Amino acid sequence: QKEVEQDPGPLSVPEGAIVSLNCTYSNSAFQYFMWYRQYSRKGPELLMYTYSSGNKEDGRFTAQVDKSSKYISLFIRDSQPSDSATYLCAMSAPDYGQNFVFGPGTRLSVLP
Amino acid sequence: GAGVSQSPSNKVTEKGKDVELRCDPISGHTALYWYRQSLGQGLEFLIYFQGNSAPDKSGLPSDRFSAERTGGSVSTLTIQRTQQEDSAVYLCASSSRDRGLNEQFFGPGTRLTVL
Numbered sequence: 001q002k003e004v005e006q007d008p009g010p011l012s013v014p015e016g017a018i019v020s021l022n023c024t025y026s027n028s029a030f031q032y033f034m035w036y037r038q039y040s041r042k043g044p045e046l047l048m049y050t051y052s053s054g055n056k057e058d059g060r061f062t063a064q065v066d067k068s069s070k071y072i073s074l075f076i077r078d079s080q081p082s083d084s085a086t087y088l089c090a091m092s093a094p095d096y097g098q099n100f101v102f103g104p105g106t107r108l109s110v111l112p
Numbered sequence: 113g114a115g116v117s118q119s120p121s122n123k124v125t126e127k128g129k130d131v132e133l134r135c136d137p138i139s140g141h142t143a144l145y146w147y148r149q150s151l152g153q154g155l156e157f158l159i160y161f162q163g164n165s166a167p168d169k170s171g172l173p174s175d176r177f178s179a180e181r182t183g184g185s186v187s188t189l190t191i192q193r194t195q196q197e198d199s200a201v202y203l204c205a206s207s208s209r210d211r212g213l214n215e216q217f218f219g220p221g222t223r224l225t226v227l
Contacts, residue, residue, distance in 0.1 A: 004154065041221075042220055043116070043205070043220050044203075099157050099160060099168070100157070101154075101157075104153055105154065
């Protein structure tokens with residue numbers, strides 16, 4: 001079993017839809033949970049991060065962490081074609097030092 | 113300001129040849145990372161430099177891979193005797209904090225194709 005699992009997609013939705021992206025993980029020591037967005041031929045960029053459990057909202061984006069289920073989610077409201085990208089979850093634990101464990105990414109297409 | 117830059121953006125090489133990939137981190141960032149991204153795979157950690165400390169090489173897949181960071185700034189990832197399975201995008205990232213969440217800023221990557 002991989003440490004971090006993520007449905008690779010592709011996921012296609014119409015403009016304006018609510019998008020739900022998810023990751024599951026196996027290591028209960030993970031404390032930082034991050035979502036990166038990667039446009040084609042670009043490096044990933046940090047979108048949101050959450051420490052431990054709970055929700056965090058930033059504009060149209062909401063990140064949720066459920067540590068009891070080892071499950072994290074990223075919701076995108078009122079999706080736009082400019083949201084079309086690959087979304088990678090990443091996690092870190094204190095004993096990982098400065099290293100993150102990344103999921104494989106979900107490719108999202110928002111159709112106009 | 114300038115972000116992380118990498119060169120070349122694309123590299124095509126023949127099996128068995130050596131390649132060097134370069135990363136220029138954001139000025140002042142003390143930490144530098146190399147990752148490999150293959151199709152359908154997550155980012156695979158390769159190596160991590162922090163200041164003047166010994167690098168964490170735990171992610172290097174074989175002794176054909178090596179990296180150095182000169183003067184705490186520019187880094188070079190070297191792959192010797194390249195194999196077809198080395199084909200991937202090689203990403204470099206840098207960060208400035210060593211406590212809490214250290215946001216990593218990524219470069220655009222070098223796309224390596226080994227024929």
